[in-house]
Amino acid sequence: MALPESLRMSITPPELELISSQQLLEIVPLISMERTAFISGAYGPLRPPNKAIVPIWMAVNLKSKKKCHIVAPAWLNVDFLQDRLNYETSKPGFSDLPFRFMEISKVLLDVASDDLEDPDKLRSLLKDLREARQAKSRDGLKRLDHSELSLPNLSSMEINEIRPFFVQSMHMLTQLVREPSAA
Amino acid sequence: MISLTSVTWAEVLNATRVSVLGDFSSYTHSIIQIAALSKIQVPIWLAYVLIYSDWADFNIPTPFGPRVRNALKAEARSVRLAGLVGAGGLWYGFGKTIVDILAEEQANEISEVLTKTFRARLVEVIDQAQHFAALGPVGAGGASGDVAQLFREGLDSTERELFSLAQESAKRTKKWYEESDRSRR
Numbered sequence: 001m002a003l004p005e006s007l008r009m010s011i012t013p014p015e016l017e018l019i020s021s022q023q024l025l026e027i028v029p030l031i032s033m034e035r036t037a038f039i040s041g042a043y044g045p046l047r048p049p050n051k052a053i054v055p056i057w058m059a060v061n062l063k064s065k066k067k068c069h070i071v072a073p074a075w076l077n078v079d080f081l082q083d084r085l086n087y088e089t090s091k092p093g094f095s096d097l098p099f100r101f102m103e104i105s106k107v108l109l110d111v112a113s114d115d116l117e118d119p120d121k122l123r124s125l126l127k128d129l130r131e132a133r134q135a136k137s138r139d140g141l142k143r144l145d146h147s148e149l150s151l152p153n154l155s156s157m158e159i160n161e162i163r164p165f166f167v168q169s170m171h172m173l174t175q176l177v178r179e180p181s182a183a
Numbered sequence: 184m185i186s187l188t189s190v191t192w193a194e195v196l197n198a199t200r201v202s203v204l205g206d207f208s209s210y211t212h213s214i215i216q217i218a219a220l221s222k223i224q225v226p227i228w229l230a231y232v233l234i235y236s237d238w239a240d241f242n243i244p245t246p247f248g249p250r251v252r253n254a255l256k257a258e259a260r261s262v263r264l265a266g267l268v269g270a271g272g273l274w275y276g277f278g279k280t281i282v283d284i285l286a287e288e289q290a291n292e293i294s295e296v297l298t299k300t301f302r303a304r305l306v307e308v309i310d311q312a313q314h315f316a317a318l319g320p321v322g323a324g325g326a327s328g329d330v331a332q333l334f335r336e337g338l339d340s341t342e343r344e345l346f347s348l349a350q351e352s353a354k355r356t357k358k359w360y361e362e363s364d365r366s367r368r
Contacts, residue, residue: 006351009348010352012355012359013355013356013358013359013360014359017359138306138309138310141305141306141309142302142306157356160352160356161353161356162352163352164348164349165309165312165345165348165349165352168344168345168348169301169305169345172275172301172341172345173298173301173302175275175279176278176279176294176297176298176301177294177298
């Protein structure tokens with residue numbers, strides 16, 4: 001299968017969102033459901049008002065039909081994100097955030113903003129985090145080397161964004177720099 | 184690369200079928216005498232063979248000469264690399280080939296120049312690419328816009344590739360992110 005040129009270098013964001021939706025999330029179901037087998041595994045049973053753990057895609061589906069309430073993951077609250085933002089602005093490294101935090105937070109803010117505390121504040125915190133980290137990855141670009149570059153704690157969406165041109169520039173640098181040892 | 188470079192012949196050569204200026208439509212079986220120490224323009228790939236076989240010697244071509252190098256040392260981002268090696272602008276590629284031809288010491292120097300320039304211009308390229316990913320088709324005006332535009336016109340074609348890669352990926356991510364502000368479900 002031949003991919004068009006624009007898709008060859010990286011994964012598309014909707015694809016990443018789909019992959020991240022496989023992760024498990026806690027919900028409070030409003031309907032009952034027996035233990036059901038899906039392709040990815042068997043989930044349930046759902047017995048309101050007990051909490052249950054289901055994949056995000058299923059939670060989103062139920063939520064859109066108003067059949068559950070979503071319990072926010074441990075990291076999706078104002079304090080945690082504010083703490084991470086402070087770290088970002090004060091220290092040179094990247095702060096420790098869940099690998100797919102951008103995709104998951106976007107999906108949850110879309111679907112379940114009423115289940116989350118203070119969604120507007122969350123949105124603005126996430127935006128600030130994103131900008132701070134982008135500035136740092138730009139600095140990392142200056143230190144680009146032809147042999148390796150390590151940017152720990154970068155999230156999946158951010159890696160996907162910078163991958164194409166980082167890889168290409170490293171390729172260029174390899175061609176330009178290796179000459180002395182070859183000659 | 185059909186770009187030309189000039190070489191200085193080291194000795195008298197009786198050559199047959201020397202097609203000067205790389206015009207492949209006219210191969211002639213003629214015997215041409217090339218006097219020693221005359222300057223001839225030949226395509227790059229031929230120049231490599233000639234120099235390797237010690238039939239000719241080689242001066243560093245203008246795009247890598249001292250003038251360009253000083254300009255780059257002063258401010259790498261203000262030099263217009265696109266025009267320096269003719270249409271298609273493969274300044275870095277040209278430089279790499281030159282580095283292959285030259286001897287050890289000079290090759291190191293030129294490769295130093297190449298890498299430093301690349302690194303310095305890279306940040307600017309990516310910045311502009313992300314800036315352009317954000318805006319629509321209508322560009323931004325103002326004084327800084329002109330400088331940015333000049334820079335973009337002077338981009339080497341490898342830099343242009345990087346520019347479009349960065350712009351594409353930034354646009355995709357931004358589009359996906361903007362989607363989150365409207366509810367989709």
